Amino acid sequence: MKPFDYVRAEDPAAARKAAATAGATFISGGTNLLDLMKLEVMAPDTLVDISRLPLDGIEDHEGGLRIGATVTNSDLAADMRVRRVYPILSRALLAGASGQLRNKATTGGNLLQRTRCPYFYDTDTPCNKRTPGEGCAALGGETRNHAILGTSDHCIALHPSDMAVAMRALGAQVEVEAADGTTKLHEMDDFYRLPGDTPHIETVLQPGDLITAVRLPAPQGDRQVYRKVRDRASYAFALVSVGAVIRMEQGRIAHAGVAFGGLGTKPWRDPEVDALLTGNAPSRELFDEAADTLLRGAKAQDGTEFKLPLARRVLRATLEEATQ
Amino acid sequence: MKITLTINKHAQTVDVDPRVSLLDALRGELGLTGSKKGCDHGQCGACTVLVNGRRINSCLSLAVMHDGDEVTTVEGLANGELSPLQAAFVEHDGFQCGFCTPGQLCSATGMLGELEDGWPSHASDSLEGGYELTEEELSERMSGNLCRCSCYPGINAAIRQAAEKDGAA
The missing domain is CATH 3.30.43 (Uridine Diphospho-n-acetylenolpyruvylglucosamine Reductase; domain 2)
Known part of the structure; x- marks a missing residue:
């Protein structure tokens, strides 16, 4: 070091x-x-070191919750308000990492964790995210835990967070104190950047910006499901995960917030998928159409081709569970 | 940097480079070699210790960030005699080579506390509490500790026996 x-x-x-x-x-x-x-x-x-700053509280806030940046993943998953009102968030957190890691990892840090692309980790191979302009060894290399949505010719690295997927489905906001002391609120939808030709820049944060909290609005759906598929039963990153926040009214989907892990260069949510589902009665055809919409711009490598049918099946299963 | 840690109930001051992990401070500076360095990347759990009562990977934490903290290592689990969990590991032969055992013991001690506090896990059907240490719950809650000898049947039997004595299961 x-x-x-x-x-x-x-x-x-x-x-x-x-x-x-x-x-x-x-x-x-x-x-x-x-x-x-x-x-x-x-x-x-x-x-x-910000670990001892007073940012470790979970407070009721404007009908929702304000989660301090240094609240550990364990404390957040075990919080009774989260378990009862935002079960998708507890489920996503509990589906990630191990007991030891969840006891240490924090809310802000989880948002900012880096990709687990093996070429990013291997300093003997080129990586545009690690060294801008160097090239990408993942393109044409061994792929499995890589993105198929939001990729570019410069980077196909996957965002690995489960927690952030649940937060996107819930429509969370990231609260930031800027270097000049002002407070900024970023919608989760705008917080992450696509890699483009600058994959080393991952969020909208500026130097000195300190994440102080994540704000959750009152949930827009009471049916919340987080389904994660991975290579082993525990302690592994998602190959595909789907988080759904659904409200049903008279047999139709009145609200749909669906977010995806294991697919995107950032925690993924597609407004067209949500729009397609909203107002319609759940059906196999509708869910297939949602998958078509989600995957319309997907770019798979040889090693990630399997994610296309897998994403379709996991989306269908998640929506069936959430709407039944 | 000088830091003071309360390790196994004794306050100790050490002078460490900021780069030193808590694991290296325990093993190298303080001579507590019970905690093991397996992968050094948080994947195997052999370095697990309890900090302020919670299990963490000591390899993924800087010693300087723990100034003032209470640390319990495998050397501190026995209180004159083996803890019920340690005794159960002996009784059920919860090891072969023994390298992962300190981490298994510290992790299981922390895990049983989490269970007592009603924390849910990925294997829990409900998030409402009232969890029992089924095989599924046990495997999930201990998934951060690997045993290369694959002594999981003995490890799991030992943890379940300790949990029953503890009234946690």
């Missing part, structure tokens, strides 16, 4: 100031960042 300066921030303002310098990054749970630092995939000059 390369040497770095360690700064423990006393308050959010001091944290933002310390992190506004070039080469600085925040650390809280560190479960992904330290792994990448050991491999020297990431080599920050300064680590600003």
Whole structure:
């Protein structure tokens, strides 16, 4: 691991100031960042420790919840309000990582975790995300845990989060304190950037921006399902996951918020899929049409071809469960 | 950097480089070699310790971030005599080579606490609580600890026996 300066921030303002310098990054749970630092995939000059800032509360907020950035994945999944009102979020969190990791990993860190593309991790192979302009070894290489939606000629790296998929389905907002102290709210739908020709830039965050919380609105659907398919029964990233927040009225889908993991370069949600489902009675044909819509722009590699039929089946199963 | 950790109920001050993981501080600086370095990437669970009562991978955490924390390692689980969980591992032969055992013991100790607190898991049918340590629940809740000798039947039997004695199952 390369040497770095360690700064423990006393308050959010001091944290933002310390992190506004070039080469600085925040650390809280560190479960992904330290792994990448050991491999020297990431080599920050300064680590600003925010783990002891008072950002670890879950509060009722405007009919919804405000989840502090350093709330651990365990505490969030076990919170009774989340379990009862936002079960999709508990389910998504519990489907990810291991007990030990969930005890350390935080809400803000989970949003910002990096891809697990093996070429991103292997510093002997080219990767545009790690070193801009270097090329992409995944294109034409071994693929499995890679994206088929939102890809570019420069990057097909998958966003690995389960939690963020549930938050997109719920229409969450990311609360950020900027370096100048102002508070900004980003819709989850606008928070992540597509790779394009700058895959190293993953979110709209600016240097010094500190995620302080994630805000959940009052749920728009009481039927919430998170279904995850992976290579082993536990402790593995999604090959395909679907999170659905559905409200039914008189046999028809009155609200649909459907988000996807394992498919996109960012946690995926397609407004056209939601629009297609809304107002219609659930049927096999409707769900197939939703899959057609979802996958209309999909670009699979040899190793990710299987995700096309798998996404269709997991979407169908999720929607059947959520609408029955 | 100088930090003070309360390890197995004793406060100890160590001077560590910021790069040193909690695992390396325990093993290298403090001579507590019970916690094992398996993968060093959070995948195997051999380094599991309890920090402020919660199980974590000590390989994926910086020692400097734990200044003031209470750490329990496998060396601190026995209190004069083996803990019920440790005794159950002996009784049910919950190991072969023993390398993963300290992590299994610390992880299971933390896991039983989580169960007592009513935390759900991926294997739980309901999110409302009242969980019992079925095979599915046990395998799911312990999935962060690998055993290369594949002694899972003995490990699981030991954990279930300890849970029953504990009244947690």
